[in-house]
Amino acid sequence: MNAVDSSLDAAPIADWRSYPISADLVNLVPASDALDTHWSDGRVSPFHYQWLRDNCACGQCVYSVTREQLFEIVDVPEQLHPQRTRIDEQGHLLIDWQDGHHSRFHPGWLRAHAYDEVSRAERRAQRPQSQLWGAEMSEQLPQFDYQAVMADDDALLQWLLAVRDIGLTQLRGVPTTEDVLPALAKRISFIRESNFGVLFDVQSKADADSNAYTSFNLPLHTDLPTRELQPGLQFLHCLVNDATGGESVFVDGFAIAEALHQEAPELFHTLCETPIEFRNRSRNSDYHRLAPIIALDAYGVVSEIRMGNFLRGAFDAPVERMPALYSAYRRFIAMTREPRFRVQRRLDAGQLWCFDNRRTLHARTEFDPASGARHFKGCYVDRDELLSRIHVLQR
Template identity: 85%
Template structure:
């Protein structure tokens, strides 16, 4: 491969990312409806003319300030054909279109978006995958220093990647003061407000509007399954924990779902396809959501777990499906109780949990409010904000 000037690594009017040139353009073969591109590593990538014209990066087609497209493909003739194609001295693909338009494609950008089978498989393999875990994570739990996360972008990125890939992290040396959590959460992005407030206080209350605000044993659950979109990240900051009991318990919901899938695909399928109503009611609010307990993403992978038995309404399913639904539901909960999946640890003052609420189910053992004070503060940040912050830091 020829040496490339580093200044050419960035594609003009791209999307603030750089596109390394992993292979040079070495051959072009025009067919009736596409251009067959040959790369220096032997890969051949077909690009349809419609696709190439649709993705022209010139200033007439993309506004350079916002990097957003101006062209709508319907405004271009459906039967497109280039008058001339060539590879310029800098290795870019040049296309002169019939009608007088000119396009210039950076080879790094073009390779990164090629849609031949090998290129698509390559991109799929490079996508981050969740790292499933069980009780063994107790010995390997990622712990990060609060002040380092606030002050150092490298530490911030490592923390956020751990949250993305494992779904559970702990921060230490956090000042045990009310409101401190706001500064940390805003290090990522916007905080998601709910009917429980921007910050919510987790402590025993006489007039509780959630079981979380009692001293009862709180079973494994995800927060706010009653919402169309469950909060992504949840933070729990310990201000004081002098009470007897009240240990935190965590289970990787993706690991549970995968275990169920391996053990009984038919029961897994029932929890993916049966809608369950979750409800949260108080004097001033009434939230309800119909959704499956296990949700698959657009690519068919496990993307979300939704569970809170204490917020679940009666099952509503066809008569013939009800027995199997109960078998699936019982088995899912039984798996979460197996020691191999459970991480249990007491959170002390000055420590903080951050976890993916749409993946990791959390619980709290019963505590005795008469034995000492127990006060946590929490807040939510959506998953989109986590992923956006990671991408910006990785630039």
């Protein structure tokens, strides 16, 4: 239900999503600083009065066009209390405040935002979970049809969910013209530009400004670890691949981090806690970033891998921690070389890789440029754009 129909000047809920009613409000028990709401399934959710007033969605508190908040909590007394609370015939929570303001809360929205321990645990369990993978992905690679993704939003959503949860996908049946990649990327959102351009050509160049633009072996890495925010998604579209060698190699950085956590937790924590300098210097640019190889999110879950040995500066750590840092770093790279984690496949003309660059490390075996042409077209789209597109498609 997107809108609240109220005689109390209520406006649409300050959100564009729908909130199904999974349980009904059955009783309200006021306390000194909070309202205990009792649900039909037996759950009790306390809501502090400041929280309730802060989340009022009436037309005075939220602008109905943008659904963005106008009200600021500092504009009401800190010790505010309801004058009256009740449940209306539609099951909404109604509150009359001491200053004459009125609030109405949809039960589906209220339950979705309840912050009692059970409700918060329920939301955490519903968060998307990364599906870790290893060498078996060679046989289980998620593959999607280009024409379907371009024409059908349901097919687009299934592809994007695989990118989000697995971090490695392949599209097939992709036309081998240079105008295809930007159109595909824009099915998600706008393309992220870098010093390599909006689009970049991955092919051997005599005046290469990156090891990617050579023909020799390129070790496992994430692109642009030298930036404050590494690109989220990377696209590599094969226009032609007649050269000998040059196979794509992938490992799931999250799976390696999890295995390291289980097998050598002290080394895992070293890579989470020790910042490493990454740098990328060319004739016209000079990028530096100090960050750990393994980053955790607000829940303590691995959210990002940052790796590029050929873009790494000298380690700078306290004397007593330097041996531990090298032990952890060596172990991580050694694990990326273990067959249990590696996927190695050739990308042929008309095929395209799309993977999570902040999770999936990629590499390329050496190829012989004299044996035939090899030309990939690439671009980046940030992870935020992926998640936003998924949310809109799911709505």
